[in-house]
Amino acid sequence: MIKVGIVGGTGYTGVELLRLLAAHPNVELTAITSRKEDGMPVADMFPSLRGVVSLAFSAPEKARLTECDVVFFATPHGVAMAQARELLAAGVKVIDLAADFRLKDTAVFEKWYGMPHSCPDILEEAVYGLAEVNRDAIAKARIIGLPGCYPTSMQLGYAPLLAQGKALVNEAMLIADCKSGVSGAGRKAEVHTLLAEASDNFKAYGVKGHRHLPETTQGLEAIAGRRIGLTFVPHLVPMIRGIHSTLYAHILPEARDTDFQALYEKHYEGERFVDVMPPGSHPETRSVRASNKLRIAVHRPGGGDLLVILVVEDNLVKGAAGQGVQCMNIMFGLEESAGLMHVPVLP
Amino acid sequence: MIKVGIVGGTGYTGVELLRLLAAHPNVELTAITSRKEDGMPVADMFPSLRGVVSLAFSAPEKARLTECDVVFFATPHGVAMAQARELLAAGVKVIDLAADFRLKDTAVFEKWYGMPHSCPDILEEAVYGLAEVNRDAIAKARIIGLPGCYPTSMQLGYAPLLAQGKALVNEAMLIADCKSGVSGAGRKAEVHTLLAEASDNFKAYGVKGHRHLPETTQGLEAIAGRRIGLTFVPHLVPMIRGIHSTLYAHILPEARDTDFQALYEKHYEGERFVDVMPPGSHPETRSVRASNKLRIAVHRPGGGDLLVILVVEDNLVKGAAGQGVQCMNIMFGLEESAGLMHVPVLP
Amino acid sequence: MIKVGIVGGTGYTGVELLRLLAAHPNVELTAITSRKEDGMPVADMFPSLRGVVSLAFSAPEKARLTECDVVFFATPHGVAMAQARELLAAGVKVIDLAADFRLKDTAVFEKWYGMPHSCPDILEEAVYGLAEVNRDAIAKARIIGLPGCYPTSMQLGYAPLLAQGKALVNEAMLIADCKSGVSGAGRKAEVHTLLAEASDNFKAYGVKGHRHLPETTQGLEAIAGRRIGLTFVPHLVPMIRGIHSTLYAHILPEARDTDFQALYEKHYEGERFVDVMPPGSHPETRSVRASNKLRIAVHRPGGGDLLVILVVEDNLVKGAAGQGVQCMNIMFGLEESAGLMHVPVLP
Amino acid sequence: MIKVGIVGGTGYTGVELLRLLAAHPNVELTAITSRKEDGMPVADMFPSLRGVVSLAFSAPEKARLTECDVVFFATPHGVAMAQARELLAAGVKVIDLAADFRLKDTAVFEKWYGMPHSCPDILEEAVYGLAEVNRDAIAKARIIGLPGCYPTSMQLGYAPLLAQGKALVNEAMLIADCKSGVSGAGRKAEVHTLLAEASDNFKAYGVKGHRHLPETTQGLEAIAGRRIGLTFVPHLVPMIRGIHSTLYAHILPEARDTDFQALYEKHYEGERFVDVMPPGSHPETRSVRASNKLRIAVHRPGGGDLLVILVVEDNLVKGAAGQGVQCMNIMFGLEESAGLMHVPVLP
Known part of the structure; x- marks a missing residue:
């Protein structure tokens, strides 16, 4: 089982990650952080997860993310780049759903996101997580910048x-x-x-x-x-x-x-x-x-x-959380579709 | 023409008052206040009013509300009771769309709205603006507490x-x-x-x-x-x-x-x-x-x-702004339906 | 694997049954009938099922429903009671999502559904498929009248x-x-x-x-x-x-x-x-x-x-197709939640 | 007052015409036809018009449309061209909200609407009712083909x-x-x-x-x-x-x-x-x-x-009924905005 942590689980991509990962056959949800909601059971915020996710949100410093195999960032822009170095150093893979590792040109990043890039070396290493285009690079990557929707x-x-x-x-x-x-x-x-x-x-x-x-x-x-x-x-x-x-x-x-x-x-x-x-x-x-x-x-x-x-x-799926899980599957040598075969909901 | 002022015109009851009053045959819109949007043309916030309302929001102290014939409060609870005394003293009628003048028992008001009532004497005078029930009292009223929706x-x-x-x-x-x-x-x-x-x-x-x-x-x-x-x-x-x-x-x-x-x-x-x-x-x-x-x-x-x-x-109409205009019509001796004969929009 | 047939798969309960059954670990979808759409691939009508369901609709007489283990009726009222006897005689279990086997009093059925009941003996045998109330009877039933939503x-x-x-x-x-x-x-x-x-x-x-x-x-x-x-x-x-x-x-x-x-x-x-x-x-x-x-x-x-x-x-799920699958699981001695552990979709 | 008839008032453009014309200061609604709903009060079908429109639908042959000043067709394609000649002969102006008088090339009409054009001479005379482009021609027109939405x-x-x-x-x-x-x-x-x-x-x-x-x-x-x-x-x-x-x-x-x-x-x-x-x-x-x-x-x-x-x-307004009323105003020498100054409904 792959130990998965999620940083910032109170937004839509966070709750969608939870929906997908909670039912993933090869995943053990280990931690989900939110400084603001520290201690609150996830299912209290999202009753759709009652009986499905028993974790509570925890403040980042308590979450022991370095013990995870992979950490997803479902956070505002700027958070992942502040924490990536420590995680990578601990051997944890990183998948960022925000924009920190998408734009290869730091000047362009700074122009559009209004903040300087704090780790250009990691940015250079990061792989753009568009699986159908970059599958081989994703398989070898330590850190992924997931495409926008x-x-x-x-x-x-x-x-x-x-x-x-x-x-x-x-x-x-x-x-x-x-x-x-x-x-x-x-x-x-x-x-x-x-x-x-x-x-x-x-x-x-x-x-x-x-x-x-x-x-x-x-x-x-x-x-x-x-x-x-x-x-x-x-x-x-x-x-x-x-x-x-x-x-x-x-x-x-x-x-x-x-x-x-x-x-x-x-x-x-x-x-x-x-x-x-x-x-x-x-x-x-x-x-x-x-x-x-x-x-x-x-x-x-x-x-x-x-x-x-x-x-x-x-x-929220192919444009965010699902694509993240797809990359994770590739990175860990799982079947690419593991945990992703949901039939679309219609009507 | 009745000179009308609106305090707090950036919410839904405010913009609905504007829609109704802008087309009212007996009304001259004189002032609309918003401290936060002082100077901004109303139609910049609500493009539906472009070409219809030429007023700009003004800070309350600039609005010369005491020169109006009637002032509507489309504000959070507590605002109308802070300003009513001055307006009434100047001979201006007041119609409050919030809750300040609805509940006759100040203890009940305080319990549900979390603030003491600052002018119990005016509250006592205020008429509950449910036209089909209190028509006669409304006709003679100086101040109206409009019912909730x-x-x-x-x-x-x-x-x-x-x-x-x-x-x-x-x-x-x-x-x-x-x-x-x-x-x-x-x-x-x-x-x-x-x-x-x-x-x-x-x-x-x-x-x-x-x-x-x-x-x-x-x-x-x-x-x-x-x-x-x-x-x-x-x-x-x-x-x-x-x-x-x-x-x-x-x-x-x-x-x-x-x-x-x-x-x-x-x-x-x-x-x-x-x-x-x-x-x-x-x-x-x-x-x-x-x-x-x-x-x-x-x-x-x-x-x-x-x-x-x-x-x-x-x-927003019979449950708020329309009922307010209906009361205004009664208070000023106009045809009760003046400016209120809009055909419902279907589909 | 349980061989499952669906009669009338072009409505909402039909497509929901397909969504649930296509991903059910113990089910083999065998036939889905629609006289009107005979020959049309199911996924042509419901593109959400492209790559998921490869069956085509077939006319009822071609569908060989008697070779199924269980047949769901997702049809207008009156269809299931016309076909139930033949299926039961062939040893096929029947789960009706319409009203044919809900009301025990045939006079009440006739009053509300405007048609006489054609098989009161089967109606008497039928079990009302409200799992949390009738679990034991469902386990032994040959035919289920599923509750309305x-x-x-x-x-x-x-x-x-x-x-x-x-x-x-x-x-x-x-x-x-x-x-x-x-x-x-x-x-x-x-x-x-x-x-x-x-x-x-x-x-x-x-x-x-x-x-x-x-x-x-x-x-x-x-x-x-x-x-x-x-x-x-x-x-x-x-x-x-x-x-x-x-x-x-x-x-x-x-x-x-x-x-x-x-x-x-x-x-x-x-x-x-x-x-x-x-x-x-x-x-x-x-x-x-x-x-x-x-x-x-x-x-x-x-x-x-x-x-x-x-x-x-x-x-469409607990009020129809899902409850039907829940009953099927009980009837066939499967884990009651088999194929039904979908995490609710939010937002 | 202009006597107005409406042919086919049970669709969305029909009910929108009713909303606009019922409040138009220069219009007297004279007849509204529907063969299927003959005798039914309009307000029974559209309760939004209760107290506003007292007319009942009448079968076309009873409607005495030739006594109107202008007749609107809010009908399926093909209806207006079947009735236009008689109305024009009686001196009635015609405004068609369908496509009969839009396309000047009858071959193109036939290709896209699947029916031959039955009165090419009237088509030639008809003016395309896009007021901001064809205002002068509209002013002199006897028959208008209103643009699509x-x-x-x-x-x-x-x-x-x-x-x-x-x-x-x-x-x-x-x-x-x-x-x-x-x-x-x-x-x-x-x-x-x-x-x-x-x-x-x-x-x-x-x-x-x-x-x-x-x-x-x-x-x-x-x-x-x-x-x-x-x-x-x-x-x-x-x-x-x-x-x-x-x-x-x-x-x-x-x-x-x-x-x-x-x-x-x-x-x-x-x-x-x-x-x-x-x-x-x-x-x-x-x-x-x-x-x-x-x-x-x-x-x-x-x-x-x-x-x-x-x-x-x-x-339904500028793209259909409102544009029709705008053309009518021009054709009859009224203020172009008569009955059309509704303030947009927001929210």
Whole structure:
């Protein structure tokens, strides 16, 4: 059994980790920290876990995290980088669900997250935890920076197009029109995500710029081995879970004869968690609700030169906690799907 | 034109007052205060009011409220009682949407609201602004304590039963099972009313005790002229606006032959804002959405001895701002329905 | 492995059975019938099952249901009773999620379901599948009539009160104010359950009478061994899954000293799927979402003589498919919780 | 007073017309037809109209529509063209909310709506009722084909860009990523718009092709006086009302110095129902809920060469019934905003 600790278990990615790990056949939940809730049984905060998780939150200094095999950080940005060195030194693997180990350029990190990076050497070592792209590196990693929720869907949606030897689409003019449920904003008391504000409503936000843009650009450029240009427009959907990314790409004249459906199917052949749907499909977010699946549909409206790629994922699973467990499975040599075969909840 | 000021216009009852008053034919909006947002155009906070309200928020001391004819308080409990004396002295009428002037017994007020009452003399003078019950007193009042949202629905729902010379139902065993949309919790940043917490969910709350219980009991006893006993169980509905109260009353043996439908119709004959629906109706909250209407249906399941009264209202209109405008109309001798004839928005 | 067939798999209880059974360690899904969708892969209708269920719907006559060990009917009322005899004769056990085998009195069945009962002898044999009440009989049963969703919550909510040797509450004056998500209305094209009709809205329905009243009364009388009187008022909540029942009972003078919390805890001691929460709790429907749990909280507001029992369940799991699997487990001597240990999905 | 008839008043655009027209100061509602509901009071179907609309539905042949001044068709496609000739001959003006008089090319109409056009001569005369574009022609029109909901937002969103003498953006590569609430699908009993299917969910649909594409292309080409190329991807949002269109356009090199914010503000100067918001704004659909306003924000992310135009409208008002009333006001020489000054309902 792998001993697992969770730092910061009171947010949505934390409780989702608990849901997944509590039922994982190879995991022993060892500690979950929260300074504020020290001593409170986890199930008192999340009654859904009554009878499932018997742990109480403990203050970080009491949690003996160095005795774990792996520690997940489901914390605000900046926490993981403050604690990673000690854990790694103790031989503990680290999986960060926040942004501390995503952006390789510390200047870019500082610009978007408003704080200097405190351990650039560890950042350099850290592996970006997008399993379908970096599986081998993840297997050998000591520390993982997990992708953001939007970046997961954009990268896995564009990857088959960009991973080819030569450009098939105008890679300078990619447009990602993304829509997310409000759990993506976290379990924070804020006015704009109140039900009375956000339900029966729809809006874009962050059109001027969003933290997930540099992360996605970095990831897509790594996949392509070329510079790319991306416009990313996020929107808030009045639903709890789910991201739907509508990705646009202009097909280059020389690539007009490409069978893009076949390209996508081949690219993801054998992947357990990526489902390329049949031509003409319109994936729904609920078709992956509470599961680690990501579904993709490839469209070419009117047979023209614009590709429209539809991608859905559960932002808390494949876009966060589930992807973390997937990485853990890879890192510890388990079956990659261990503890992750939940059937999506529909309706 | 009546000069109207609003103290505290950044919450839901405040913005609803603005929606109603901006279109009221006899009103001139003169000032709206918010210390925190001093100088900010109201329409910057609420884009729905762009082109409708040109006022900016102003700090209270700049607002010259004493030049108004009437001032509404859409504030937290405790604010109105601190400012009422000065306004009344200047000849300004006061309508408080909070609880400062609802409970006649200051000990009860202090118990439920956790603060002493600072002006018992004004409290004594204040009229409880339930128009269909206290119309004459409202017409002569200088200061109004507006009913809470739940109490409005419970009192108007039970009133025809209790207003008779003799008891028709077991008045010691009334049960009100009430359900409210989340706007009733106000525009406050809190975790439990986030969309990700409150949508696709249903729960009771405050079963042990709720502030609206003593207020409703006081009101029902005033209507009946007798002691009554009420159990009140509020629930949170994943919707924005609306209250649905399901009221239970055990019919006394001697009242078994009463035609309760006729009793209700007669009681509310001529009322513009109370609609007694035909027998067998199930009023929906959306049938009064964004309007000052309250609808009632009278049921006697299986022809038995339990009355089931269904009541719906929009908690922000008839349960708050609309009722306030209705009182203002009465106080200033206007047509009672002036500015209040909005057709409910459906769907 | 138990060979399982499902008749009528295109509704919500059908797809929920598929979700649960596809991941059940002791089950082999053998056939799923739908005359209308004959030949269509199940996963084409429900993309959430892509990669999970490889079966196609088949017309009933092709499905070879008599080779199954057990057949679930997730069909409209009347279908199971037409096919049960042949299956039982072939040694196949039957679990009906519809109402055909719930009501023991065929006259009552005919009155509420508008059709005569075609096999009263089988009805007599059938066991009512409320596991926590009828476990021993279920273990020996060939055919199960599963409780309705509302009746499950009302019966398990009232059972500890009524199962005592003498009455503790006024059993003639029980009131159940119940609220259900719209999946309870089934996957049928109807105007009143459209999102544009039912969201941001709340209403009661069926106050005059509802099919689940006679079923619940029958069940409660069986538990009590005495006549009881129940008023049942259902309401429609703008959410997908979940039932919240608020149950009222007047405590008899001689029972005033009863420790009701202790009574409930003792009654459900050892039950895997019934959780009596600590005093003062307000269970939320989401705390059982997508799981077979039912949670109960016991309140006595103001220490008075009215008990308020709060009950939540997922109507599609503990109120339907999950309870069916629970019965199957009991019938086949499996661990009762096999395939049913899903952690509730929150948020 | 203008005598108004409505053909087909049982859908969402019909009931919205009733809401608007019942409170219109210059209108007398004369007849509302529904063959199926002949004799039923309108307020029995829509309790929101109790006390507001006293008319009953009548069968078309009894409705004496030829005595009206204007008749609105809130009907399925094909109804208006069957009745328009008779009404026009009687001197009655016609406003069609369906598609019969939108597409000028009858072959295109037949392709997308699956029926031949029965009165091409009237189609030729009909004016496309997009008030901000065709105001003068509307003033003289006898018959109006009202724009669809999506086309209204796309055309008013792109119009300032395309209405210039020379191209500013790549007009062959426009992309409109649009999101609509489910009331856009109409008040029809269908499975995919049930609350249990469509809430807590998000999906694209009709990516292969949608009826509103040829209509919008026709409109944009009329505005530009040039051919344009548009990709239109509609999505379904789990909300009742509202459309949010996210419009993309690649700025041509020679137009890089354009002040697009100023361009938009100038274009819509003086318009009562189009609000160009300040730079950096993210309009929300609720900011126009239940009102005839359309709000636009102009973005240029990162100062680059891609314009992102955000447009919100209420699909039932500016996208349907409100636009119809606006056209009626113009046709009859009334104040264009008569009966249309509803303040948006927020929250």
